[in-house]
Every structure is written in C-alpha cells, then in structure tokens.
Amino acid sequence: MDLKQEINRRRTFAIISHPDAGKTTLTEKLLLYGGAIQTAGSVKGKATAKHAVSDWMELEKQRGISITSSVMQFEYDGYCINILDTPGHQDFSEDTYRTLMAADSVVMVIDAAKGIEPQTRKLFKVTAMRHIPIFTFINKLDRDARDPFELLDQLEKEFGIGTYPVNWPIGCGVDFKGVFDRDRRQIMTFNEFHRGQDRLQAIECDITDTEKLDELIGEYSRRDLVDQIELLDGASFDFDIDQVRCGKLTPVFFGSALTNFGVEPFLENFLKMTTAPLARNTTEGEVVPESENFSAFVFKIQANMNKAHRDRMTFMRICSGKFERDKEYYHVQGKKSLRLSQPQQLMADSRQIVNEAYAGDIIGVFDPGIFSIGDTVCEAKHKVEFEGIPTFAPEHFAVIEHKDSLKRKQFVKGVEQIAQEGAIQIFHEPNTGMERVIVGVVGVLQFEVLEHRLKNEYNVDVIRTNMPYQFIRWIKNEEIDVSKLNLTSDTKWVQDFKGNNLLIFTSEWNINWALDKNEGLILEDFSRN
Ligand code: G4P
Numbered sequence: 170m171d172l173k174q175e176i177n178r179r180r181t182f183a184i185i186s187h188p189d190a191g192k193t194t195l196t197e198k199l200l201l202y203g204g205a206i207q208t209a210g211s212v213k214g215k216a217t218a219k220h221a222v223s224d225w226m227e228l229e230k231q232r233g234i235s236i237t238s239s240v241m242q243f244e245y246d247g248y249c250i251n252i253l254d255t256p257g258h259q260d261f262s263e264d265t266y267r268t269l270m271a272a273d274s275v276v277m278v279i280d281a282a283k284g285i286e287p288q289t290r291k292l293f294k295v296t297a298m299r300h301i302p303i304f305t306f307i308n309k310l311d312r313d314a315r316d317p318f319e320l321l322d323q324l325e326k327e328f329g330i331g332t333y334p335v336n337w338p339i340g341c342g343v344d345f346k347g348v349f350d351r352d353r354r355q356i357m358t359f360n361e362f363h364r365g366q367d368r369l370q371a372i373e374c375d376i377t378d379t380e381k382l383d384e385l386i387g388e389y390s391r392r393d394l395v396d397q398i399e400l401l402d403g404a405s406f407d408f409d410i411d412q413v414r415c416g417k418l419t420p421v422f423f424g425s426a427l428t429n430f431g432v433e434p435f436l437e438n439f440l441k442m443t444t445a446p447l448a449r450n451t452t453e454g455e456v457v458p459e460s461e462n463f464s465a466f467v468f469k470i471q472a473n474m475n476k477a478h479r480d481r482m483t484f485m486r487i488c489s490g491k492f493e494r495d496k497e498y499y500h501v502q503g504k505k506s507l508r509l510s511q512p513q514q515l516m517a518d519s520r521q522i523v524n525e526a527y528a529g530d531i532i533g534v535f536d537p538g539i540f541s542i543g544d545t546v547c548e549a550k551h552k553v554e555f556e557g558i559p560t561f562a563p564e565h566f567a568v569i570e571h572k573d574s575l576k577r578k579q580f581v582k583g584v585e586q587i588a589q590e591g592a593i594q595i596f597h598e599p600n601t602g603m604e605r606v607i608v609g610v611v612g613v614l615q616f617e618v619l620e621h622r623l624k625n626e627y628n629v630d631v632i633r634t635n636m637p638y639q640f641i642r643w644i645k646n647e648e649i650d651v652s653k654l655n656l657t658s659d660t661k662w663v664q665d666f667k668g669n670n671l672l673i674f675t676s677e678w679n680i681n682w683a684l685d686k687n688e689g690l691i692l693e694d695f696s697r698n
Contacts, residue, residue, distance in 0.1 A: 179529030183253040186278035187286035191308040203243035271486035274302040281314030314341035331406040446529035451553040458528035463490035464547040483536040499549040563609025583627035638673040645691035
C-alpha cells in the first residue's frame with residue numbers, strides 16, 4: 170500500500186460523553202467488532218480488575234477511574250481506526266480538551282433518558298471550535314427514553330446544529346423493538362430481544378410491507394413508526410455531507426451499546442461519513458497529510474508512568490507523511506535533531522513498539538523532559554511549526570504552599586514541571602515568589618492529582634487553600650497600573666510567571682463591574698493560542 174492509501178484508510182476520532190452515558194461500553198463494542206479485544210470488560214474492568222490501558226497513574230488505580238485520555242488503534246473493514254478516549258469520570262482537565270485537538274472527528278454519546286448533560290455541553294463547545302464532524306450516538310434505548318423528537322430538538326436548540334437521524338428507534342425500554350434505517354427504508358428488528366450478546370442477526374423488513382411489519386413489531390408500533398417517519402421525512406434536515414464535514418449537521422444514531430443494538434450499523438455509516446486525516450495549519454501554511462514529509466505535534470504529556478524511572482511519555486499526533494522508527498527528526502522548539510525513543514502505539518489491551526506509523530496515527534515516545542504541549546516534530550529539511558494548542562481557562566483556584574521550607578527546591582521543581590506538562594496553570598500574587606503558588610485547574614480533581622504527585626514524585630507535602638474564584642481574564646492594556654484599578658473586593662490581581670497581569674473573579678458580575686468602572690480596560694478571555 171502506498172503512502173496515500175495508508176493515510177486515506179485512517180480514521181482518528183474522539184469519543185465524548187457525560188459520565189455514565191455509555192462511552193466506555195460503546196468503545197468496547199467497537200473494539201470487539203474490530204477484533205481488537207476478545208471479551209467485553211477489557212477496556213474497563215472494574216469487577217475483573219483488568220485495568221484499562223490508561224490506568225497508569227497510581228491515583229487512577231486507587232480510584233478505579235481513568236484520569237488520562239488514551240488512544241486505541243484497531244482495524245475494521247480495511248480501515249485503520251484510532252479511537253481517542255477521553256476521561257469518563259465526573260471531573261476532567263485540560264487533557265480532555267487537548268485530546269480533541271488530535272482528533273479529526275468526534276462521536277458524542279448521549280443517554281437517551283437524560284439528553285444533553287453538563288459535560289456534553291463543555292466538550293461540545295470545544296469540538297465546535299474546530300469545525301470538525303460530530304456524530305451523535307443516542308444510547309440506552311433498551312431503557313425508558315425521552316421522546317426522540319425532543320432529543321433532536323434539544324441538540325438543535327442548545328448546540329445550534331442541524332440533526333440528521335440516520336436511523337429511528339422503534340419504541341424504547343421493554344418496548345424497544347429495533348430501528349428504522351432511513352436510507353434503506355427498512356427496519357431492523359429481532360425475533361427475540363437478546364441482551365448482552367456480541368453479534369446479533371437482525372431481521373430486515375421493508376417499511377411498506379405492512380403485513381410483515383405487523384407480525385414483527387405489532388400493529389400499534391407499526392402505525393406509530395409510520396406516522397413518526399412521515400413527520401421526520403417532512404420536517405428534518407436533508408442529508409448534506411459537506412454540512413457534516415464542517416460540523417454543522419450531526420448524523421444521529423439511536424441504539425443500545427450494552428445490548429449491542431445499532432453499534433455495527435453506526436460504525437459502518439460513521440466510517441463512510443467521517444473524514445480521513447485532515448490538513449493542519451502551520452506557520453508555513455497548511456500541511457496536507459499525504460505530504461512525503463513527516464510532521465507531528467505534541468498534544469499530551471503523561472508523566473511518571475513508571476515511578477522507578479521518572480519517565481514521561483509524550484503523545485504526538487502525526488499530521489503528515491510517515492514516521493519511521495530509526496530515522497532522525499527535528500524538534501522545532503528544542504532546535505535539535507533527535508531519534509524518538511521507543512515509539513509506542515497503544516492497542517486495545519497492550520502497548521507495542523511501532524516501526525512505522527502514518528498521518529492520523531498517534532504515537533507515544535519516552536521523553537526525558539524535552540517536550541512541551543504543542544511542540545512540533547518534523548523533518549529537518551522541511552521545517553514547519555504547528556499552530557499552538559489553545560489553553561483553556563481554569564475554573565478552580567487554590568493557594569499551594571510547601572509545609573517544610575527545606576523542601577522549597579523540590580516544591581518549585583515539581584510545580585513547574587507539572588505546569589509544563591499542562592496539567593495545571595500557575596500564577597502568583599504580584600511581588601511574591603514561588604512560596605505561595607496560585608494554581609488554576611480546569612477540573613478540581615487536578616488538585617488532588619497535584620498533591621499526590623508532589624508527595625509521591627517530589628517528596629513534598631503541601632497545604633492547599635481553596636479560593637472562591639471561577640473566572641480568569643488577561644489584562645491586555647500594556648501600560649497600566651493594575652494597583653489603581655477600581656475592582657470589587659472579591660476580585661484578585663495575579664501574574665503568571667512571564668509577568669503578565671491577570672484578574673481572577675468570583676462571578677461574571679464582577680467582570681462587568683471591572684469593565685464598567687475602569688474606562689479603557691481591555692480584558693481578554695483566557696482561551697487562546
Ligand atoms: P461512561 O464510559 O460514559 O462513563 O459509561 P459506561 O460505558 O461505563 O456506562 C455506564 C453504565 O451504563 C454502565 O453500567 C453500563 O453498563 C451502562 N450502559 C452503557 N450502555 C448501556 C445501554 O445501552 N443500555 C443500558 N441499559 N445500560 C448501558 P454500570 O452498572 O454503572 O457499570 P458496570 O458495572 O456495568 O460497568
């Protein structure tokens with residue numbers, strides 16, 4: 170297979186959901202179809218103690234949750250699929266957001282009884298920023314669900330996107346009889362509704378075959394379905410692949426990951442509708458995936474996967490060309506040529522050294538501490554630099570101090586290194602040093618991760634004092650005496666370690682106050698490149 174064919178058969182996507190909507194279950198079923206795992210429970214083995222591939226950190230193991238995002242590769246029907254998993258617990262960090270930067274499309278899993286939930290909202294916002302295709306899998310139809318029209322309406326109204334149901338559910342809960350395939354104008358149902366089987370042989374029946382339909386799903390369900398389909402055909406958006414490709418129209422699939430219903434049709438349609446690896450912007454212009462020249466960017470750094478070695482693993486998304494294991498590449502930010510050490514790819518339940526990988530793939534390399542998030546690795550002869558990865562505004566703040574002043578050095582080193590990995594953002598009050606660091610995080614669990622890591626990896630105990638702030642803004646005015654600003658008493662002035670001035674606020678109301686009372690003050694949202 171030549172370079173172009175290899176790249177064109179790649180599909181790299183992230184799965185997002187609010188916790189418990191069924192992301193892990195769906196991922197697992199996809200891996201089962203691809204033959205990448207043999208048994209359900211390999212991805213998340215709470216009961217069986219088989220740990221998910223992302224369970225590297227001790228803290229994760231203790232909690233039985235997955236803090237970091239991982240990536241899994243498998244083959245299906247000639248496609249080479251990379252699934253980027255995003256943390257599935259109540260909390261999340263910038264890591265989740267950054268993972269979305271490495272994907273070419275996103276699958277959003279929604280619980281049919283709950284509709285859109287808070288984390289779906291946050292993740293959708295970041296996905297929408299990138300204008301990449303978004304596919305919706307409405308899950309758990311085997312349980313009581315909300316009206317499907319209502320669910321579509323919610324997606325359209327809240328997210329401002331069009332919806333195109335690729336299939337339509339016939340009932341839900343104990344009355345769930347199957348789905349109607351809108352393209353083939355057929356229903357897929359079963360003689361008997363099996364639960365928990367890996368593959369089911371569906372019975373197909375034309376929507377016009379009233380007699381057979383009555384036999385299969387009953388007259389009542391048939392009448393209901395025909396009415397709903399008529400309504401749907403009349404009122405819904407037309408399918409338009411260009412709209413799908415730019416994220417303005419989301420193909421919607423109804424199913425039940427747990428009972429395996431609708432997973433295979435979803436996968437098949439999804440693979441056809443989604444895109445091969447996309448071109449990426451660099452300072453030198455766009456880089457197309459089929460370019461002969463290898464290039465990749467760092468989107469995730471995972472520290473201390475092996476405590477004994479203090480190692481870090483850096484994950485890169487290959488954006489163009491082919492990666493070869495023993496070749497020398499160029500690290501743009503470090504201004505150095507290097508060989509990537511022990512390049513690895515993560516399969517469903519194992520890691521393996523890769524000799525070659527292509528645009529669309531993700532590789533992990535051992536990192537002695539040279540890479541930062543957003544860095545570019547490419548060919549020395551064809552230097553490019555990828556556009557930075559946005560920084561996401563922290564929403565929680567705390568003061569962190571070391572308990573033992575003799576440990577100051579380790580404390581500073583630890584906090585700085587963890588900040589460099591992008592797990593936390595650090596600030597300080599003007600005119601103070603590193604004794605009291607103000608830490609900002611996207612999800613509160615990151616505080617616990619920070620404390621745990623400072624203790625375990627740097628041998629430093631810290632005192633954390635949570636702060637009430639929730640919003641952060643840059644002060645963009647170059648010449649300004651911040652101490653003279655008229656601010657509410659619960660607004661705080663902080664600086665980052667480059668000396669930039671920022672304000673942290675407890676409410677939006679206080680942001681508006683600052684703008685109202687200080688003419689000419691320019692505040693900028695924190696998310697930026
Ligand atoms: P997440 O990764 O999005 O957090 O969700 P996960 O797949 O772990 O699923 C959350 C719970 O919902 C699990 O049950 C899972 O079995 C169940 N679930 C997933 N898909 C479906 C579905 O299509 N129908 C039904 N009825 N349930 C579904 P749990 O009891 O919390 O966990 P477990 O003990 O089964 O692992």
